[in-house]
Structure formats: structure tokens, C-alpha cells
Amino acid sequence: MNRPTVAMTVAGSDSGGGAGLQADLHTFAAFGVHGTTAVTAVTVQNTVGVTGVHEIPPQIVADQIASVVGDLRPTAVKTGMLASAPIIEAIATAFREHGIGRGGTIPLVVDPVCASMHGDPLLRADALAALRDLFALATVVTPNLDEAALLVGTRDQPDAARALLALGAEHALVKGGHGTGPRSRDLLTDGVTSWWLDAERIETGNTHGSGDTLAAAIAARLAGGDTLPDAVAVAKRYVTRAVATSYSVGAGHGPVGHPTADDPAGHPSPVAAAESTSAGAVAGAPS
């Protein structure tokens, strides 16, 4: 019997097809994973910006999670745009009920989406506290530098990672995509061991959906049984290839590409390919 690995995204729809649950499903497919969804919001969005948001009723979001978990049994879950505090609270209750996240058996990747790359809000301003509370369930939380500033008050990667762990996340992955300089460096830590995931910064304006793609790739690999550091190392390689194969479509920022994952089915131990260090051995590393 041929049963695929199943993952779920709890996220908003991007009508332009570059980010949100559309990017998540492209990524799951690239990893050979069957993707399922709980839709939180429908955005009116293209490559230029977001001009409308329609939130899904919180109970309908929770019901989608229950329906999918009860039947398709995803082995990892990822969150993206969550829109409002009532939606986040309904999701947190559903996650606890269904064993998703810390304390359960299904790993949870929380991508704390707050705004689009154009600055359009994707989370209500009064929902930041609810989002911070959700971190206590996260196997890993993956803010970009702007989200780190908004959520924990700093763009310094080690400081932000420490603050995210203090909020209860098992691992923090603070992305450096919005930084400057020739390298695109993300910091992963569990508070004891830290890894700098380093890649060249690719010159392109077409990075729409890069954060969703990274988080979905992590979830895809966790669903297949990888450890978190291994999943992040594979996902980082994947998103770098995704940015390298990005393309122009529409008048604004184009999306990242979704190349076939280099090793969708295998379970190597690629973390050695990333720069792996013990926290105490790295100046400025968290712990």
C-alpha cells in the first residue's frame, strides 16, 4: 500500500500564488509530501500588494484542523498568516486537543507572519500577545528580522533567539534574509547548541514567499521523520535554490521558484553541511 507522508499548513491564501498556503503546497509537493490545509484568511493580493483580507470564522479554522487530523493524520504542522487573536486562540485550543506541538506528538513550525513584504498587515495589531502565547507550543518559531523586532523588540539574531526561547519555543530560527551584506545567515538554536546556516545572498527582487517556503520545507522534512536541525539544514538549502530560481511575473515582486527537492524521500544527516557549533564556542551565540 502506497501511503504518502502528510503535512498540514494553517495559513492564509495569497491570490497571487506566490506566498501563503499556495507556496506551502508547492513546497510540500516538491518534497513528495501530501499537503493539507486549514485556511485562516483569504487575501486579495498580487505581486504589488495586499488590498483586502477576509478572515475565516475561528470555529471553521478549528474544524478544518479537526477534520484533517482525524482522517489524514499529518505528521507535521506549519502555521503562517493567522490574522487575528480569536483565530490564534481557536488554533491553540485545537492544537492542544489533537496533540500538535510541544506536549503532543506532532511537531509544529510557527512562522509568525505579521506583514507582507510590501508592509501590508497580515496580523491584527492586537493579536501580538496571542501569537507570542502560541510560541509555547512551537517545535520551532521562524521570524524574519522585522518580525523579531515586533515580537521581541530586537533585530539582533542571538538576542531575539534567546527571547523566543524564553517565550517557550523549543527552537528559534531567526532568519537573516532582510539583512544586508553578501551572505544570508539564519541562526538556529535550542539554547544549548547553535547553528549558523549560511548561504550567499542572491541579488533579486523576487523573494515573495521565501519565508513560507522555508517553514513549509522544515515541516515537510519533520513530517518525514527528520530531527529539527536536519530538517532546517535541508530546508535552508531548498530555499536558497528557490530564491535562485525565482522569476518575474506581474508588475511587482515575483515569487521564489519551487524546484524539485534534491532528496525528497531520503533521510540523510545533512546538518554537518551547515556550520555547527556549540553555543559556548561562538561569540554572541545564545544560551
Ligand SMILES: Nc1ncnc2c1ncn2[C@@H]1O[C@H](COP(=O)(O)OP(=O)(O)O)[C@@H](O)[C@H]1O
Ligand atoms: N536574497 C536572498 N538570497 C538568499 N537567501 C535569501 C534571500 N532572501 C531571503 N533568503 C532566505 O530565505 C529564507 C526566508 O527569509 P526571509 O526572506 O527573511 O523571510 P520572510 O519571507 O519571512 O521575510 C531565509 O533562509 C533567508 O536567509
Ligand SMILES: Cc1ncc(COP(=O)(O)OP(=O)(O)O)c(N)n1
Ligand atoms: C497569505 C499570505 N501569507 C503569508 C505572506 C507572507 O509570506 P512570506 O513568505 O513571509 O513572504 P514575503 O511576503 O515576505 O515574501 C503573504 N504575503 N500572504
